[in-house]
Amino acid sequence: MDTLFLGQHTIVLESVDSTNNYASRALQEKQLPEGSLIIAHKQDQGKGQRGSVWESNPWQNLTFSAIFYPSFLQADRQFLLSMAVSLGLVDYLNAQFPGRAQIKWPNDLLVDGVKICGILIESAVRQLVVNQAIVGIGLNVNQTEFSGRFDATSLKLETGTHHDLMGCLSSLCGHIESRYLQLRGGNVDKIRADYHTNLYRLNQWSDYLVHGVPVHALLKGVDEYGRLLLTKKNGEEVVCEVKEVTFTP
């Protein structure tokens, strides 16, 4: 692994409930080195955003969790970690699919508008800073058939070729580490600017459900607290927390 710390210590599991849960249990026992990865070939209870299930065929995709100690981040700025990780992923994807990868707020990665990767960050706050973050990542690599309500894609569907999982992981870790170091180095302006450059639907008129109510709005961006900023036709600004809004096609 060509990184300074991310992926230098790994725990590889054939099967687990969820790598995020495994990481959380392990951290209750002892402090793992920063950048440790928990990698599983099969998850029985993979967790997605908003209490959903993350489905991933065994041995075909990357499902792993990375451990960070971002105590330089104030608790109310913790979305910056999500921005940095999303940027690492979009950098990795755009290296293969130039200009085709985007970040869909708050935690999805898309290629040509179709989801290829999801992120689930579970963090612990102590004394107003983020003292531990478990960053769970599910990247569709070699799976070519997806069930369920949503469209999905994978590296294999996009390229037609099989990908070596550990090769992908190594390259991905390099990209995520670079963005994490950028964040840790205080380069927040660059993180925020690049995040917006790669943001799905930025400055586009689209449809949303806000508190269950259909809203047609312009996506203006994401603020420093991680809230989605929409503007309606009448000029009214709508500031949305993660649980308050869903994107409609």
Ligand code: BTN
């Ligand atoms: C989402 O898009 O809903 C987020 C999906 C996150 C899935 C990953 S797979 C590895 C890690 N362990 C989990 O249980 N979930 C995350």
